[in-house]
Amino acid sequence: MCGRFSLLGTPEEIEAWFDLMELEDFPPRYNIAPTQPILMVVSGETPPPGSNRPNRRALLVRWGFIPGWVKDTANYPLMINARAETAIDKASFKAAMRHRRALIPASGFYEWRRNGDRKAQAYWVRPRDGGVVAFAGLYEPWANAEGSEMDTGAVLTTEASDNLRFIHDRMPVVIEQKDFSRWLDCKSQEPRHVADLLKPAREDLFEAIPVSDKVNKFENTGPEIQERVEDTPPEERKRPQRSKPPQSDAQMKLF
Template identity: 80%
Template structure:
């Protein structure tokens, strides 16, 4: 799964990677948590006149997917991830898979490996080549009973590759830049046409850096949470499913 991630790239880096123009300035975010706003890139409506850039736009989306048909969120689960293998078959995600696919710029993500009943080790997982990458995402507009609207979203996950499997059995789907247009094209590319993109990253794509438990608290938002700590070699053992620490709902949109 993916319960925390980071976005450290500059607006200029994101513009260059995503083919956007005029991305608003924003600070580096080292500890993005569920219910917080996240940046998503989606397909636009019409090609920009006289532009050779792809037609894309940026959205600020609440991380936590809410299907449009949900009336009351009080008893609805917080859906921050969607399993890519089954999303098209799930009532919650079926419409978004067909009509509202997105890219989520990220510099890496955090995962926790359980080392015992009451002990876990956090890892900062980043691309070896550095820079900004794009997770596959879904978004959905949602309106409450008073008519107030917001966009909500989730990260698509897949089975972990052999490098990350000792830590956790799931990882975010990473979309290669050459496939951005195909993934975002919901007009001519049905879910079955882009199913081949929903796969684990190659084994040498990410590196996992053990970090302290500072990342467990959402209030810790500085670069120190990514500092390496002493850690033995990762043992190739069957992972236990591990939820990230609970968010304290900082920046919550509700």
């Protein structure tokens, strides 16, 4: 799963990597949590004749997907992830898989390994060579009863690559740069045409760094949450049960 991630690249780096025209300035974000705004890259309108650049635009989205048909969010679950294996068949995500696929710029994500009766060990999972990666995402416009609108989104997840499975059995889907255009093309590329992209990341892409439980609190937003700590090795590295990162109740009260 993906319950926290970070975005440390500068606007200029994000613009270059995703071939965007322009981004507003923003600070590094070390601890992005559910219900907070996240940056997504989506396909824009048809580019002008003669343009060789892909037409992409940046979109600020509330992390927590709400299907357009939902009326009462009070009793609707907070959907921050969508399982890549079943998203096309789920009523909640089916339309977005066909019409509203997105890229989510990220510098890595956090995951927790359960240690039996002991507290969970947090890991900062980042690209070995640094830089930015693109998670596969879905977005959906939603309007409340008063007509106020916002865009909402989720991260697509898949089975963890072998080198990360000792932490958790799920991870975000990573779209490689060469596949950006195909993933974002919702006009000619149906979900079945891009299903091959919904796979675990290559094993040499990420490294997992044990970090302290400071990341558990979304109020902690500085670089200290990514400092390496001594790992507490599990008795046995095996496929763990699915688990959720600690969350504050305050995050659940957007509505």
